[in-house]
Amino acid sequence: MEFIISILAGVLFATAIYNLLQKQFLRLVIGSVLLSHGAHLFLLTMGELKRGNPPILTEGVSDYADPLPQALILTSIVISFGITSLLLVLAYRTAEENNTDNMEQLRGNENE
Amino acid sequence: MSNLAVLPIIIPLIAGIILAFFPKWLTLVRILSKIFIIGNLAVVSFAAWLVFNQGSIILETGDWAAPYGIIIVADQLSILLVLTTNVVAAACAFYAPHSLSDRKEKYYFYTFFFMLISGVSGAFLTGDIFNMFVFFEVLLMASYGLIVLGGDKVQLRESMKYVFINLFSSMLFVTAVGFLYGAVGTVNMAQIAQRVQEVDQQGILTTVGILLFFVFAVKAALFPLYYWMPKSYAVPNPVISALFGALLTKVGIYAIIRIFSLIFVHKIELTHEAFIWISGLSMIFGVLGALSTNNIKLIIAYNIIPAIGFILMGIAVFNQDGVSGSIYYLIHDMLIKASLFLLAGTIAYAAGSSDLRKFSGLIHYYPFLGWMLFVSGFVLAGIPPFSGFIGKVLLLRGALAAEEIAIVIIALLSSLLILYSIMKIFIRGFWGEKDESFQPKSIKGRTVPVVVLLALSVFLGIGAEFIYPSIESISKYLLNPAEYINAVMEG
Numbered sequence: 001m002e003f004i005i006s007i008l009a010g011v012l013f014a015t016a017i018y019n020l021l022q023k024q025f026l027r028l029v030i031g032s033v034l035l036s037h038g039a040h041l042f043l044l045t046m047g048e049l050k051r052g053n054p055p056i057l058t059e060g061v062s063d064y065a066d067p068l069p070q071a072l073i074l075t076s077i078v079i080s081f082g083i084t085s086l087l088l089v090l091a092y093r094t095a096e097e098n099n100t101d102n103m104e105q106l107r108g109n110e111n112e
Numbered sequence: 113m114s115n116l117a118v119l120p121i122i123i124p125l126i127a128g129i130i131l132a133f134f135p136k137w138l139t140l141v142r143i144l145s146k147i148f149i150i151g152n153l154a155v156v157s158f159a160a161w162l163v164f165n166q167g168s169i170i171l172e173t174g175d176w177a178a179p180y181g182i183i184i185v186a187d188q189l190s191i192l193l194v195l196t197t198n199v200v201a202a203a204c205a206f207y208a209p210h211s212l213s214d215r216k217e218k219y220y221f222y223t224f225f226f227m228l229i230s231g232v233s234g235a236f237l238t239g240d241i242f243n244m245f246v247f248f249e250v251l252l253m254a255s256y257g258l259i260v261l262g263g264d265k266v267q268l269r270e271s272m273k274y275v276f277i278n279l280f281s282s283m284l285f286v287t288a289v290g291f292l293y294g295a296v297g298t299v300n301m302a303q304i305a306q307r308v309q310e311v312d313q314q315g316i317l318t319t320v321g322i323l324l325f326f327v328f329a330v331k332a333a334l335f336p337l338y339y340w341m342p343k344s345y346a347v348p349n350p351v352i353s354a355l356f357g358a359l360l361t362k363v364g365i366y367a368i369i370r371i372f373s374l375i376f377v378h379k380i381e382l383t384h385e386a387f388i389w390i391s392g393l394s395m396i397f398g399v400l401g402a403l404s405t406n407n408i409k410l411i412i413a414y415n416i417i418p419a420i421g422f423i424l425m426g427i428a429v430f431n432q433d434g435v436s437g438s439i440y441y442l443i444h445d446m447l448i449k450a451s452l453f454l455l456a457g458t459i460a461y462a463a464g465s466s467d468l469r470k471f472s473g474l475i476h477y478y479p480f481l482g483w484m485l486f487v488s489g490f491v492l493a494g495i496p497p498f499s500g501f502i503g504k505v506l507l508l509r510g511a512l513a514a515e516e517i518a519i520v521i522i523a524l525l526s527s528l529l530i531l532y533s534i535m536k537i538f539i540r541g542f543w544g545e546k547d548e549s550f551q552p553k554s555i556k557g558r559t560v561p562v563v564v565l566l567a568l569s570v571f572l573g574i575g576a577e578f579i580y581p582s583i584e585s586i587s588k589y590l591l592n593p594a595e596y597i598n599a600v601m602e603g
Contacts (some may be wrong), residue, residue, distance in 0.1 A: 018279065025272070032279050039286040046294035069293070072242055076286050079249045083279055086256060090275060093260075094268040106269050 005045045012038030023103045025091040032087065036080035040073045116159045117171040117186040120194050120233040123152045131415030135218050142209050145222045149205045152229075152470050153198045156191070163191045164582060168599050170239075175383075179303045179603050185239035185600060188586045189439065196443050198271065199568065200358045200450040201229050203561035207454055210557040211461070213431045216262050216349065218451060224261070227254035228355060235363045237239030239600055241292065242299040244367065245285050248331070250279050255360060258352045259344065270344040277340045281330035283284055288323040295320065302600035305374045305593055321376035321383060325368065335394040338417050342401060345416070346409040350457020353409065358450035361416055362442060365423050366482030369438065372427060373590040374597075380430060387428035388403045392519050394421030394525040402533040406468040408456045408541070411533055414450070415492065418526050419445045425519055434510025435587035441503035444572055448500070449489050451565035452534075455485055458558045459541065468537065477552040480559065482542040484566060489534030491569050493527050499573035500527075502580075 012034050020032030047069030055067040063093040127148035131141055142546040163169055172178060186194075203447035205225070212221060218565060238244050260269045294301055295316050298572040308317060326337075335367025345356050376383060398417025423445070426438025456466070462478055463471035475482040486496075494500030506529065511520050572579060589595055 020276070027495075030274060032276065032283075035280065036286075039283045039290070042287055043293075046290040068299070069290075072286075072289070072293075072299070075242070075246060079246070080283070082253065083249075083256075085273075086253075087275060087279070089273065090256075090260065090268070094272050097263070097265045097268050098322045098495040100279075106272070106546065 001049045002045050005049065009038045009042040009045065018093065025095055025101045025103070027078075028103070029084065029087050029091060033084055036076070036084075040076055040080075043069050043073050043076070048051060114169055114171045116155075116162065117169040117184045117237060118157065118173070118326055120152065120156050120198070121184075121230050121237065122563040123148065124230040124233065125153060127152070128223045128230065129318055131226065132220060132223040135220055135223070138217055141222055145205055145225070148226070149198070149202045149229075150276050152197075153202050153575070156195050156198050159186060160191045160195045169598060172577055179298060179300045182243050183239040183300065183302075183600060184237050184357070185596075186237055187273070187356070187596065187599070188582065188589060189366075189369075190236040192443065192582070192586070193362070193446075194233045194444045195237070196505050197229065197232050197359055200565070201355070203450060203454070203565050204351050204355055207558060207561040211351050211457055212349055213262075214280065220257070222262060224254045224257040225355070227251075228258065228359070230254075232363055234541040236366060238302060238381055239301050240299055241301055241304065241371075242289050243248055245282070245289060248285065248315055248363070249282060251360065251363065252282070252293055255356060256339055258355070258460065259348050261348065261352065264347075265349050270347045273340050274344040275329060281327045284323065285327045288320055288327060291316070291320045291323065297434075300600070301370070301374060302597045305597050306601070308375055308378060317376065318379050318382065321379075324371055324376075327382070328367045328371070329390070330364070330366045332420050332424075333363050333415070334390055334420055334533070335397050338394070338398070341416065342410055342413040345413040346407065350453055350460070352410075353413070353457070354450045354453035355451070357413065357453050358446045362446055363418055368424065369427055369435075369442075369590070373430075373435070374593045377593065384428045384430055386514055387424055388519055390422040391424040391428055392522045394418060394424065395522055399526045399533065403529060403536075406540075408459060408466050408468060408537050411537060412452045412456050413450070415434060415530060415533065417477055418530060419449070421526075422504070422507060422523065424512055425523065428519075429514040429516060430591075431510050431513055432584075432587055432591065433513060434507050436583050437503050437508075439441045439504030439586055440499070440506055440572075440580075440583050440591075444491075444499040446571060447569040447572065448488060451562050451569065452488055452492065454483070454558070454562045454565070455488060456537075458562065459485070459537070461558070462553055462555055463541065468540045471541055471547070473542070473546040473550075474547045475542040476548065478555065481555065482538065484562060485534070485538055485542070487570070488566055489531060489538065491566070491573070492534060493531030497573050498574075499569050499576075502573055502576045515529075571573060 016035035016038055021025045047066040052063045052065035053061045055064045056080045163186055171184040173182045228251055231247050231254055234247035235244055256275055259274055296304050298304055330337045330540050373557040395418040398414055402411050422439045422441050426434040428431055429491035460466035491500055493505040508520050
């Protein structure tokens with residue numbers, strides 16, 4: 001199971017990098033979203049995937065799921081969610097101010 | 113008493129939240145922000161005094177014992193950096209009303225400002241690597257807010273690059289933490305350091321180390337990952353540039369110091385040899401960038417890169433003198449970069465342009481400003497007896513002891529070029545023909561914070577006798593990770 005998920009995370013990373021190398025703003029945003037998905041999936045895999053019991057200390061139960069990766073992922077998801085929404089607004093404003101949504105045309109000269 | 117360790121994070125956070133409620137009442141906001149930052153500075157000074165006299169303050173949040181909960185560790189290095197951060201921040205808070213337009217101040221400048229301070233202090237103080245990622249995000253979020261403040265065309269353009277590169281490196285940070293968790297099964301830095309010794313496959317740890325170095329090198333703007341930095345630091349308002357230049361890249365280099373002195377010490381030959389070359393190349397390319405431009409803000413922004421190179425060089429040689437030099441240079445650079453950015457902002461305001469080709473002869477109108485720039489050029493380049501000199505002497509002594517002659521030569525040559533790049537501003541902008549039609553503007557309030565910062569950095573050089581023993585004890589502490597591990601795991 002870990003093997004499959006690792007490959008899936010790798011595919012997500014590859015797609016993300018491909019999208020990040022494009023010029024259009026929206027593609028860049030999609031790339032960053034996919035990148036964060038890949039990272040989160042990877043984090044989950046690192047804590048071992050298993051059908052354990054909830055990590056609450058009770059007697060007679062020894063097979064616990066690892067709570068730490070879940071906590072980390074939750075934190076990370078919230079952060080990347082916030083950044084993605086900021087990024088969308090920023091991309092919109094930048095495209096509007098500069099009259100282009102193409103990174104290539106966004107260079108401009110030095111001493112503006 | 114251990115709660116004192118978390119106050120430098122909490123006070124700015126609360127201040128930022130309070131100030132978000134009434135952004136339009138500018139007079140009140142300005143007064144409150146100054147009170148908060150001075151109060152925070154006082155608390156941090158007290159904490160620093162305690163740490164230097166009685167040892168590290170360690171807080172186990174929520175009373176969860178060390179490896180399980182998040183811990184906040186105020187040791188000598190972190191508290192010293194937090195103290196410097198607050199000094200810089202206080203100077204910026206006093207400079208801000210003179211430099212920002214009312215509109216920008218009303219758009220939550222002070223909220224973002226305090227969030228930034230909170231995030232930076234948190235990143236310095238935390239003893240948990242995932243928590244460090246969270247504080248990185250806090251400070252980055254605040255910096256995204258600050259960099260677009262005002263929403264000019266050029267600002268938006270540069271902030272796009274800034275946000276994307278930082279987002280990318282943050283996600284790599286999470287991945288690296290995932291790797292590390294998979295390998296050692298913990299995210300507490302002291303426990304990682306303990307378990308790293310016991311892992312069978314050292315190869316995976318080196319990979320994780322390089323990955324983390326890549327992440328922090330992006331944030332610290334090291335060669336070859338600095339391309340996003342100079343322009344995006346030069347476009348916002350001078351106060352914001354000063355905050356970014358003095359604090360953000362330094363958080364990255366602090367993380368490198370911490371991680372590579374505590375956790376990844378098992379393969380020094382490989383990683384630290386690479387650091388030597390990266391630091392040398394950072395010095396060369398950074399200083400070439402500074403010489404290539406006529407925009408005074410860009411000149412200062414490019415000068416960050418060789419400074420980071422110098423700090424990395426001390427880590428790379430990894431001996432007593434080298435590490436002391438790095439820490440000395442780190443403190444020195446935070447102060448002098450803030451004052452240089454504020455000076456550049458003042459000059460650009462006084463001259464009406466930041467392009468050196470468009471003004472000259474300012475010394476006739478602003479003699480004091482000119483001489484301040486002159487002195488700060490000397491401080492930055494490391495002319496004795498100023499603070500840059502002490503840092504560089506230690507660094508070079510460390511490098512000579514490690515028999516890295518090439519890096520010594522590069523460092524000395526690039527110091528000369530750094531001096532030239534600042535003197536270029538002085539020669540072109542302050543000397544030369546007097547412009548008779550020029551209308552001087554008042555720069556009264558703007559000079560005071562700069563004078564304070566400059567005085568502190570001059571003191572850092574002249575009072576080296578007084579400061580050096582503390583720096584030396586920090587570097588001994590860093591070179592002996594067992595002390596940190598014991599303090600955290602048993603405290």
